[in-house]
Amino acid sequence: MSQLPMISCPLKQTNEIDWVYPLKAHIRQAYGDDPDRYTDECNTLNRLRQDMRGAGKDSAAGRDLLYRYYGQLEFLDLRFPVDENHIKISFTWLDAFTNKPISQYSLAYEKASIIFNISAVLSCHAANQNRFEDAGLKTAYHSFQAAAGMFTYINENFLHAPSTDLSRDTVKTLISIMLAQGQEVFLQKQIADDKKIGLLAKLASQAGYLYGQAVEGIQENVQKGVFDKLWVQVAQVKYHYSSSLAQYYQALADDDANAHGMAIARLQAAEVDGRDALRIASAFPSSVSPNSNLNSDTGACLTDASRKHLANVQERLSAFNKDNDFIYHQTIPAETTLSAIPKLPAAKAIPVSELYQGQDIQRIIGPDIFQKLVPMSVTESASLYDEEKAKLIRAEAENVETANGEMAASLDYLKLPESLNILKGGMEQETSADEGFRAWCDELAGHEPFGKAFEQLSADKSSINGVLDRCTKQLDMEESICEKMRSKYGADWTQQPSSRLTSTLWSDIQSYRGAIDEASNSDTQLLNTARQHESDFDEMRSAGETDEADVLYQRAMQKVGASRSRGRNGVTSPASPQEGSLLDEDYGEGGTTVADQIAKVEDLLKRLNLIKRDRIQVLKDLKERAQSDDISNVLILNKKSIANHEPQLFQAELEKYRPHQNRLLQGTHKQTALMKELTKAYGDLLQDKRVRSEQLRYENFTRQRNQVATKYKRVFQAFNSLVDGLVRAQSFYTEMRDTVESLEKNVETFVSNRRAEGAQLLGQIERDKANYSGGQADRERERLRELMERMSMDPSSSPTKSSTPRPPPLARPSQTHDLYSSKSPPPPSANHYPKASSTPNIVPPMQSPAGLPTVNDPYNPMVYPFQSPLSPPPAGQGVYYHNHVQAPHHAYPQQAYPQNGQYPHQGYVPPPPPPGPPPSSQMNFGNPDLSHPSGPGGYAYHQPSRQNGGAAAQREQHDPWAGLNAWK
Numbered sequence: 018m019s020q021l022p023m024i025s026c027p028l029k030q031t032n033e034i035d036w037v038y039p040l041k042a043h044i045r046q047a048y049g050d051d052p053d054r055y056t057d058e059c060n061t062l063n064r065l066r067q068d069m070r071g072a073g074k075d076s077a078a079g080r081d082l083l084y085r086y087y088g089q090l091e092f093l094d095l096r097f098p099v100d101e102n103h104i105k106i107s108f109t110w111l112d113a114f115t116n117k118p119i120s121q122y123s124l125a126y127e128k129a130s131i132i133f134n135i136s137a138v139l140s141c142h143a144a145n146q147n148r149f150e151d152a153g154l155k156t157a158y159h160s161f162q163a164a165a166g167m168f169t170y171i172n173e174n175f176l177h178a179p180s181t182d183l184s185r186d187t188v189k190t191l192i193s194i195m196l197a198q199g200q201e202v203f204l205q206k207q208i209a210d211d212k213k214i215g216l217l218a219k220l221a222s223q224a225g226y227l228y229g230q231a232v233e234g235i236q237e238n239v240q241k242g243v244f245d246k247l248w249v250q251v252a253q254v255k256y257h258y259s260s261s262l263a264q265y266y267q268a269l270a271d272d273d274a275n276a277h278g279m280a281i282a283r284l285q286a287a288e289v290d291g292r293d294a295l296r297i298a299s300a301f302p303s304s305v306s307p308n309s310n311l312n313s314d315t316g317a318c319l320t321d322a323s324r325k326h327l328a329n330v331q332e333r334l335s336a337f338n339k340d341n342d343f344i345y346h347q348t349i350p351a352e353t354t355l356s357a358i359p360k361l362p363a364a365k366a367i368p369v370s371e372l373y374q375g376q377d378i379q380r381i382i383g384p385d386i387f388q389k390l391v392p393m394s395v396t397e398s399a400s401l402y403d404e405e406k407a408k409l410i411r412a413e414a415e416n417v418e419t420a421n422g423e424m425a426a427s428l429d430y431l432k433l434p435e436s437l438n439i440l441k442g443g444m445e446q447e448t449s450a451d452e453g454f455r456a457w458c459d460e461l462a463g464h465e466p467f468g469k470a471f472e473q474l475s476a477d478k479s480s481i482n483g484v485l486d487r488c489t490k491q492l493d494m495e496e497s498i499c500e501k502m503r504s505k506y507g508a509d510w511t512q513q514p515s516s517r518l519t520s521t522l523w524s525d526i527q528s529y530r531g532a533i534d535e536a537s538n539s540d541t542q543l544l545n546t547a548r549q550h551e552s553d554f555d556e557m558r559s560a561g562e563t564d565e566a567d568v569l570y571q572r573a574m575q576k577v578g579a580s581r582s583r584g585r586n587g588v589t590s591p592a593s594p595q596e597g598s599l600l601d602e603d604y605g606e607g608g609t610t611v612a613d614q615i616a617k618v619e620d621l622l623k624r625l626n627l628i629k630r631d632r633i634q635v636l637k638d639l640k641e642r643a644q645s646d647d648i649s650n651v652l653i654l655n656k657k658s659i660a661n662h663e664p665q666l667f668q669a670e671l672e673k674y675r676p677h678q679n680r681l682l683q684g685t686h687k688q689t690a691l692m693k694e695l696t697k698a699y700g701d702l703l704q705d706k707r708v709r710s711e712q713l714r715y716e717n718f719t720r721q722r723n724q725v726a727t728k729y730k731r732v733f734q735a736f737n738s739l740v741d742g743l744v745r746a747q748s749f750y751t752e753m754r755d756t757v758e759s760l761e762k763n764v765e766t767f768v769s770n771r772r773a774e775g776a777q778l779l780g781q782i783e784r785d786k787a788n789y790s791g792g793q794a795d796r797e798r799e800r801l802r803e804l805m806e807r808m809s810m811d812p813s814s815s816p817t818k819s820s821t822p823r824p825p826p827l828a829r830p831s832q833t834h835d836l837y838s839s840k841s842p843p844p845p846s847a848n849h850y851p852k853a854s855s856t857p858n859i860v861p862p863m864q865s866p867a868g869l870p871t872v873n874d875p876y877n878p879m880v881y882p883f884q885s886p887l888s889p890p891p892a893g894q895g896v897y898y899h900n901h902v903q904a905p906h907h908a909y910p911q912q913a914y915p916q917n918g919q920y921p922h923q924g925y926v927p928p929p930p931p932p933g934p935p936p937s938s939q940m941n942f943g944n945p946d947l948s949h950p951s952g953p954g955g956y957a958y959h960q961p962s963r964q965n966g967g968a969a970a971q972r973e974q975h976d977p978w979a980g981l982n983a984w985k
Contacts, residue, residue, distance in 0.1 A: 019314070019317075019318045020147075020148050020318070021201070021255070021258075021322055022311060022315040023140075023143065023144035024194050024248055024251055024310070025137070025140040025310045026136060026137040026141070026164075027074075027310055028113060028134045028137045028138065029110050029130050029133055030070075030110070030111040031108070031109060031111070031130065033067070034066065034107070034108065034109075035063065036062045036063045036066065036106070037056075037060060039099075039105065039106055040055070040059045040062070041056075042104075043103070043104050055390070058386045061386050062089060065082070065085060065086045065089060066086060069082050069083055072134070072138065073138075074137065074141040077142070079138055080142060083131060083134055083138060085381050085382050087128065087131045087132060088373065088378075088381075089383075089386055090131065092385040092386065092387065093124070093386075093387065094124055094128070096390050097387075100122055100124065101122040106122060107120050107122055108121055108122070108127045108130070110127075110180070113137065113182040114243045114244065114308065115182075115243065117180070121179055126179065128175075129174075129178070129183055132167050132369075133167075133168075133182060136171075136191070137164075139160040140164045143157040143160035143161045143199075144157070148202060148205060154202060154205065154206045157202045158199055158206070159367075161195045161198050161199035161364065162196075162364055162366060163372055164195045165192050165196050165199065165365075165366035166366040166369060166371075166372060167369065167372075168188045168192045168195065169192055169366045169368075171188050172185055181241075186234065186238070187243055189234060190234030190238055190244075192366065193227055194252070195366075196364045196365070197224060197228045197230075197252075199364030200223055200224040200364040201255065201259065204224055204259075204262075204363070207220060214266045214273070215266075215267075215270045217262075218263050218266035218270060219263075219358065221263035221266060222259075222260075222358040222359065222360045222361075224255075224263075226360055227364075228252055228255045228259055229256050232252045245308050245309035247301070247305055247306070247309045247315075250297055250301055251301075251311070251319070253294075254297045254298045257290040257294035257297070258291070258322065258323060260287075261286075261287040261289075261291040261294060261330065262287075263287075264283045265283070265284065265330055265333070267283050268280040268281070268283035268337070275345075277337060277340065277341045277345040277347045278348050279347075281338060281341060281349045282352060284330060284333055285349075285352060287330045288330050288331060288334060291323060291326055291327035292327060294326075295320065295323040295324055295327050298316060298322075298323045299320050301315065301319060301320070302316065303316060391649055395649055395652045396649075398652045399649050401667070402648055402652075402667050402670065405667050406646065409671060409674060410639065414636060416681060417632055417633070417636050420632065421629060421632075424625060424692065427692050427696070428622075431695075433622060433695075436712070436715070437615060437618065439711060440711055440712075450566050450570035453726070454570055457557060457729060457730075457732075457733040458557045458561035458566040458569070459561045459566075460561070460733070461733075461736060467743065470747075471540070471544055471743075474743070474747065474750060475540075477754060478533060478537065480754060481529075481533060481753055481754055484754075484757040484760075484761050485529060488522070488761050491765070492519055492764060494768075495515055495768045496515035496516065498775070499771070499775065500514070500515075502775065502779070506782055510778065510782070511778065512775055512778055522767065526760070529756065529757055536750070536753075539742070540746060543742045546735055546738070546739055547739055550735045553729070554736060557729070557732065570725065573729070574721055577725055611702070611705065614701065614702040614705075617698050618695065618699050621691055621694060621695040621698060622695070624691055625688060625691050628687055629688075631680075631684060632681060632684045635680050636681065638677065639677040642674070646670075648670055651666075651670070
C-alpha cells in the first residue's frame with residue numbers, strides 16, 4: 018500500500034567563498050590580536066561552508082552539516098560585523114525556484130539562505146519517511162513542524178528579501194504547506210491508533226483548512242512563475258481529500274448520536290469532496306518536472322487514495338440511507354445548512370530557539386569556534402555580572418560574620434567554655450604562668466643592671482658641663498682684658514667691644530646649659546624608676562636566666578592571695594585540693610546531677626560549633642563557585658536579545674546560588690534556637706548552690722591572676738621605658754658632647770683672633786706714643802703762643818693777618834705710611850668711642866680712605882688690604898659660630914684674607930677654616946720663632962720697632978702687657 022505523497026521545498030545553491038583572509042584582517046584591526054593564532058578556526062569555518070554546499074536534501078548528515086554551519090554563523094555574528102562596511106564578503110546564492118543568482122555582502126543574507134536550506138532539507142526528510150511506521154510518523158511530524166518554524170524565523174527576522182524564494186508571500190505559503198502536511202501526518206497517526214471519530218473529524222477539518230490556505234498561496238506563486246503548477250494539483254487533491262475525511266468522520270459521529278439525517282447529509286458532502294479529489298488526481302500528469310520535487314508515481318498514489326476513500330464514503334452512505342428509509346425516517350437537511358466542523362490544530366511551527374536548545378542540536382553544532390575571542394561589550398556585561406556576584410558574596414559574608422560575632426559575644430558573656438573547665442575541676446591547671454609572663458622574664462634575662470648606664474650618663478654630663486665652663490671662662494677673660502685695655506688707653510684702644518661679637522656664643526652656651534638641665538631632670542626620673550622597680554627587675558631577670566618563671570609566678574600568686582586564703586564561706590585557696598570535684602556530687606535519685614547538666618551544656622556547645630564550621634564551609638563553597646562562574650558564553654549567545662534586559666538575565670543567573678543562601682539562612686536560625694536553649698541550660702546549672710560556690714572561688718582566683726599579670730606587665734613596661742630612655746639619653750649626650758666640643762673650638766678660635774688683634778693694636782699704640790712724645794713740648798709752646806696772640810689787642814697781631822705760618826695739625830706718623838702695609842693694619846676710626854683727652858681738636862680724627870670701613874660700617878676685617886688675624890665684625894658673628902653641629906669651625910682662616918693689596922669682591926663669603934687650632938705662624942708677628950707667651954692677657958708677643966730708642970728696646974725684653982697685672 019502506497020502512502021500519500023508530500024510536497025518538499027527545493028534547496029538553494031551557492032558559490033564558493035573565502036572566510037580566512039577577511040576574518041584575520043578584522044582580528045588584527047578590531048581585536049589587536051595575532052591573527053595567526055586563529056588560523057585553525059578560520060580554516061574550520063571555511064571547511065564547514067564547503068561541506069554545507071554538498072549536503073544532500075534527504076540525508077541526516079546533510080541536515081546536521083547545515084545545522085552546524087548555521088550555529089557557527091550565529092556565534093560568528095556576535096563577534097564579527099560581516100556587512101558592506103566592515104568585513105566585506107560577497108555571498109552569492111541561486112533562487113531555489115527560479116535559479117536566478119543573487120549576491121549580497123550581508124551575513125543576514127547568508128544566514129537566511131542557510132535557514133531556507135535547513136527548512137528545505139527538513140521538508141525533504143519528512144516527505145521521504147515511511148509513515149506506516151511509528152518512528153517514521155514521528156520524524157515526519159517533527160520535521161514538518163521544524164521546517165515551518167525555520168520558515169517563520171525567516172519571515173520574522175529577514176525583511177526586504179533580495180530573492181523571490183525568501184519573499185514574505187512565498188515563505189508564508191511554504192509555512193502553510195508544512196503545517197498542513199504536519200497536521201496530515203498527525204491525523205494519519207491518530208487514524209492508525211483508532212482514536213475517537215469525533216477527534217478525527219476535528220483533526221481532518223483543520224488539515225482541510227490549512228490545505229485550503231496553501232492552495233491560495235500556491236496559485237498566486239504559480240501565476241508569478243515561482244512554484245511548479247503540479248503543487249497546485251497536489252494541494253487541491255489533499256484539500257478535498259481532507260475535507261471529505263472530516264465530513265466522513267463527523268457523519269459517523271452524528272450517526273452514533275442518532276442524528277441519522279445529519280449523518281446522511283455529511284456523507285453526501287463527503288462524497289462531493291471525494292469526487293473532486295478523484296477528478297483532480299486523475300488529471301495529474303504521469304511525468305513531473307525536477308523542480309517540483311515530486312515522484313513520478315505521485316498522480317497514481319493520489320488517485321488510488323482518493324478512489325478508495327470515495328468508495329468507502331459511498332458504501333457508508335448507501336447503508337445509512339437504507340437504515341433511515343426503513344428504521345429512522347429522519348429528514349435529510351440540505352448541505353448548505355450543515356454546521357461547520359470544529360477544528361483542532363495539532364501542528365505548530367517550532368521556534369528556532371527551542372529547536373537549538375535541544376541536546377542533539379547542541380551536540381551537532383559543537384563548541385563555539387571563536388570562543389577565545391570575547392567582544393568588549395560582552396566583557397563589560399560580564400564585569401557588571403561580576404559586581405552583582407560580589408554584592409551577593411559580600412552580603413552573605415557579612416551575614417556569616419554577624420552570626421559568628423553574635424555567637425562569640427553570647428559565649429563570652431556566659432564565659433563558655435572556660436567556666437566548664439572550672440566546674441569540672443580544671444582550675445588547678447591554670448596556676449602555671451602564661452606565655453606572656455614567660456616571654457617577659459626571657460626578655461629581662463641576661464640584661465645587665467642599669468647602674469653602669471647611669472654612671473656613664475653622669476660622666477658624659479660632667480664632661481659637657483666642663484667644656485661649657487671652659488668656654489665661659491675664656492669668653493669672660495677675653496672680655497675683661499679688652500675692657501681693661503680700653504680703660505687704660507681710652508680712645509686709642511679701637512678694638513670693638515667683645516659683647517657685640519660674642520652674643521651668639523653666649524646664647525649657645527646658655528641654651529646648651531638649659532638642655533643639659535632638662536636632660537638632668539629626665540635622668541633623675543629614669544633613675545627613680547630604676548630604683549622603684551629594681552627588685553622586680555632582679556626577680557624577673559633571675560627567673561628568666563634559671564627558667565623558673567613558673568616559680569616566680571606562683572610565689573606572686575601566693576603573695577596576692579595570702580590574705581584571701583579563706584573567704585567568708587570558708588572556701589580554701591584556689592589551688593587547694595581539699596574539696597572534691599562537682600562531677601562526683603549526686604543530689605538524689607530524683608534530681609539531675611551536675612555532670613548531666615554539664616554534659617548537656619557541652620553537647621549544645623558542640624552543636625553550635627558544628628553549625629559555625631558548616632556555615633564557614635558553605636561560604637567558602639559559595640565563593641569558589643562564584644569565582645569560577647563565567648557567563649561570557651551566555652552573554653555572547655544572548656548578546657542581541659539582552660540589549661535592555663541585563664538585570665533580568667543577571668537575576669536569573671544568580672539563582673544558581675540560592676541553595677547556598679538557604680543553607681546559610683537555615684544555619685543562622687538553628688544557631689538562634691540553640692543559643693536560647695544553651696542560655697537556659699547554663700542558667701539552670703549556675704543556680705545550684707555548689708556551683709555558685711565554685712564560681713565564687715573561680716572569680717577570686719581570676720582576680721588574683723589579673724592582679725599578678727597587671728603588676729608584672731607594669732614592671733615589663735617600666736623596663737622597656739628605661740631601656741628606651743637610656744638609649745635616647747646616651748644618644749643625646751653623645752650629640753651634645755660633639756656639639757659643645759665644636760663650640761669650644763669656635764670659642765678658642767675667636768679668642769685667639771682677638772688676642773692677635775689686640776697684640777697688633779697695642780704695638781701700634783706704643784709706636785704712636787714714642788713718636789708723639791718728641792714733639793709734645795713744641796706743640797705746647799705753639800699752643801701758648803696762639804693763645805697769647807688771640808689775647809693781644811694789636812690788630813696787626815690777628816691770627817688772620819699773621820705772617821707766621823701755622824703748623825699743620827699733628828698726625829700719627831704711622832697712619833699714612835702703614836695704611837696699606839701688609840705688616841700691620843690701620844686702626845679703625847677714632848669716632849667709634851669718645852676720647853678721654855680734654856683737647857680733642859689737637860689730633861684731628863682719621864679719615865677712612867676709599868674702600869675702608871667708616872664709623873657706621875660694621876666691623877669686617879676682610880676689607881683691609883693686609884694679612885692678619887682680626888676680630889670678626891658684629892654683623893658676622895654667625896661666621897665664627899654658625900651651626901655648632903654641622904659647621905663647628907667657622908672662624909676666619911689666615912689664608913682667607915686678601916694679599917698684595919687686593920680686595921675681595923662684593924658679597925664675598927670666606928671659606929670655613931680647617932679643623933684644629935690655627936697654626937702658630939699666624940700668631941707670631943715679626944718673629945715667627947717666638948711662641949705664645951703665657952703672661953697676663955694671654956696675647957701673642959709682638960716685637961716693637963727698633964727706631965723707638967732705648968725705651969722701646971727695654972720693652973722688647975718684657976711682655977708689653979705686663980703692666981696690666983694690676984687690672985686683674
